[in-house]
Amino acid sequence: MTDQPLQRRLAAIVVADVVGYSRLMEADEAKTLSDLWQLRVRVIEPVVLRHNGRIFKVMGDGFLIEFASAFDAVAAALDMQQAIFVGGSKDEHLPMRVGVNLGEVIDEGNDVLGDGVNVAARLQTQAASGGICISASVHDEIVGKIEERFLDAGERYLKNLTRPVHVWHWPDPLPNILVLPEGPSIAVLPFTNMSENDSDRFFVDGLTEDLITDLSRTAGLFVIARNSVFCYKGRPVDVRLAAQELGVRYVLEGSARRTMGRVRINAQLFDALEGKHLWAERFDRTVEDVFELQDEINANIVEALVGRLIIAKQRKRPKNLEAHDLCVRARLLNEESPQTAREAYVLLQRAVEIEPSYAEALGLLAYNRWLAWTHFGEPEVPNRQMAATCAMRAVDVDPNDAGCRYVLGTIFAYERRWEESAAAFDKALELDPNHADTWAAMSDISVLDGRIADGLAQIKKALRLNPHPTCWYLCHLGQAQYADHDYQAASVTLRREDTYRTNSRKFLAAALARLGQLEEARREAELFLIAHPHFTISHWVSSQPVRDETVRNHIVEGFRLAGLPE
16 A cells, blocks of 8 residues: 655645744743744634634744735734834733745645745844844735835855745844945855864864955955854754855855974865855865964965955064964853953963063953953953053054954043044944944944944945954944934844843843833843842943943943943
8 A cells, every 4th residue: 555645735834933032031931932832822823713813833932923915914023013013012021033945845734844944934034123024935925915024135155955045034134134345355164173172172263264364455455354143053064054144255164284293274165156166175284383374374365366466564464373372262262251250361361471562461361351341240340450551461462463453443432542542443344344243343333422323334344244253343333312212223233142141131121121121120130130249330330441420320321220330
């Protein structure tokens, strides 16, 4: 007896998912579960019923829904989003992303499976918070029938799908769509560690990071920051998808092995737009020649992309590889938490002890001590003076290191040495116009100086260079939005999953308080104080480089409304 063939049919599938669910559960599990249930019974189920749909699966914070037509599916998705966000709905702190697809599905009992469902789930991940992403098959069915305008984002590669999908977005502006820069743009993916010794991962990570830093100093290149590319470390990568997600045309990938005093590197350059390899090479050198090898790889890349452009004057390389490895380890720990920053402090002290003229180690040590007294509750004495001294030493040792200049600019601002701070930032961008950290740090200073429009533009530039940023970028974006009185945008930014363990919670609490959501604001303030028990409003005022009285008062009033201590 032969198996019965699978019965396929065409269906419109909606996948809806709550944004920031993990953060909300951490903040208040019982309330979040109650709110999710209320969202389901007050919004989701009535909308589905009204548009003749059927919820066929609920997965935690997600809903999978079937409709008979693409028109019904999109109308329902729009009703859901507008019911949540329009008119001050009490459900607005449970924002959703929605994906809609029209495709073949297979029935399995009460469940629905198949490619139509898989594509809808991938489309949901592309939508903005509060937004909708639909496939071209859906858009073809609703043109002229629905008043809301969807914007064409073209063909996109979606995770685990072998073919591109043509997608459309609502609302304007397009979410998560990074337009290619005019000039050549590149991302260097984390090189794979092929060594038998796992400790060599720091060496290989350092190789990747140094390649990024040196490429970004080349005039005419647009280079994605290291934090964003390290999101791909340790997992299989579709280079076309990575290029699309990072908004670049070219991707460099490779591997490295360190053994018996030698380093072997394989590298290849891929054109994601054309779908072809431009260049591939194998290198074999002694470990002592590794920095010269990086220069050689960079020269090959620049020539392959844009001919013989002028390569920036090189930074000073460390002479000791142990110091270099210690520095690489400290980079990853410096900003995570007060505890990891203390570990980074020990590593950086050792690196500087081994090589006192190592500029990057000195710059990172300065940054570490600056974080200690401004954000992590450690005593101002001696950390403040140590931060300034190390930052100036770093620039003296290597005037061509943009990272050291950016750290110096930040510390000068906190020392109220305004003109010297601006000069240091300007020099950092002259040395490396792709230095995303500099753009982000300048945003903080601009906002606190009352130049809010400048601050917003600078943090958006930083986020384009570093689209998967470290959490403090989003803190600065949320701070700028709050200063601009855009509390709704600030709360969306600061609720993102990658911000909720940081000191951004204090600005989220202030934004929620301004929106009148005092209960949630005070809960966020309490969670912030658990991680930062030494915080006071008076210390924030005295430690931050706030020059504009209006901005200072506006922020302080928000902190007070949220219940943060004086």
